[in-house]
Amino acid sequence: MYAIEVRNLWRTFKTRDGVVEALRDVNLKIKKGELFGLLGPNGAGKTTLIRILTTLLLPTKGEAYVWGYSTATEERKIRPIINMVSGGEYSGYGLLTVKENLWMFSQFYGIPGKVAKRRIEYLARRLKFEDILNKKVRNLSTGQRQKMNVARAFLTDPKVIFLDEPTLGLDVEVARVIRDFVKEWLLENDERTVLLTTHYMHEAEELCDRIAIINEGRIIALDTSDNLKKLVSREFSLVLRIHPKINISWINKIEGVQKYLTREEENGLRVRIIMSREESIADVVDGIIKHGAKISYLKKEEPTLEDVFLKLTGRGLE
């Protein structure tokens, strides 16, 4: 039995502008004890999948199972063994203290008061927020609030935890504390399973046993980070910063250029090019100069998951 199994899952939403297909024929099998990553840009369908797996949303077509139970019809069996954390939101009762908020949620899971108190103190120590336990939630910073929310989810000792962009918008230190905690938590029990969605490729690379790349509602690749990168193993990335902004669509005509991605920066462009011929670097540089721009930065890089994504979809993750 898998911790999570998804079969031919579709989810559509009717909007004023028509029908949006958020998930299209998604298939997934996640083993018990696995830290599985779902990597994709905003709007790819990651959160929709989490909503279905956490029993908050019904699928339009197909089936989804958590711990062998159907998310559509056996939600009462799933809910005691799951929990979730969402990033980039401000959930919590502002008038209550952090400790009161956590205690309250523990009661919805029927955790005895003394056990809940012990777990709250333990999680506060592990996630480094002991100093704010008696602080009202309305006075917390974004990072402190997210630590509280992470503790809220882990407090119930779930078998499967869904982390939906848990480090979104957090500073480096807080994100590191959360990532370290998740890794350690998994090691404590063989069956604990994590489904992590993120659009931070380094987070997916650092944490996940396997990664599925999702784009426009479809899983377009699924493997370990190393194997995914093999998809672009014969290529390399060329990262450039040029100014002023120029149109670089001509780059596609250079032999060896597979895909490219641009991001506007102040007074210029950041360009990432997947290339297969080193000899073509000179052509790229010449072309930019001929088009009247200057290069302020140039680096050849080993392929990353972002390059995999770029190669597969022609677009960036952010």
Add this chain to the structure above:
Amino acid sequence: MSRFISTVKTAMWLDYQIASNWTKPLTFFTYNIAKPVGASLLLLAMYYVVTGKIVGSMALSFIYIGNAFYMILGQVMMDLGWLVHEDREHYQTLKYIMISPSSYYSYLIGRSAARFLLSIFPAIFLLLLGFIIHIPYNFNYPLLLFTILFGWIFMVSAGMLLNTITLLTARYGGSIGETFAGIFYLLSGVIFPLSVLPSFLTKFALFLPSTYWFSLIRRSVLGMETDPVLSQLSLQSTLILFAITTAYFITLSLSFYFSMDYLARRRGALEMITTY
């Protein structure tokens, strides 16, 4: 069962915190009593302007007692009207409560129980104030206690009905609560006897548990029923009709709850953030 009790208790505690946490307990209790008492005094003032007297008539007793206990019903309905929206959009906790193993129904029971208990204090204060205007009390304490306790069950089921509707709506929570409260105010013999209503509304009113609840309140506080329609019923019949109508209200609210919960999951409304 222990999880159910734990959830109800925690939800009651949460509701009290949300209602009172903005100030000191004494200030909160003063505010909690002053607001509904002020509304009742306004009603007395209107009665005085229209009739030129403030003490002694049965009509005044009818209105005064109906209004004093309506404060409980009205407060519960209006506060519950916002509950789903607050949890979903303001506190953004609804989804976390929903995915917990506790039934959301038990959470709502707890939240409405707290509002109900808080609303009893102003009613007691108004009963005491009634001595000043010579309300002819003839208390039947066991009946009053029974009526209040079973009234809570009816109000919880009405509150559930209200909340299950607001699960699917984005912005009309308060209005739906006020509509519910208004229907009960108009059709349950709170200050208007059923006999003054058009006959189809009188018939409709006889299907509402609140109609029999207010009748039982008057019987337990004044020792009699003065409404021309309801006074034709014996106490026993009123109790039976109250039990039957409450039972179907509970059935209705439970079936609504399960249907709306399904629809909300189908539409993705449990996490709807409209920033309204």
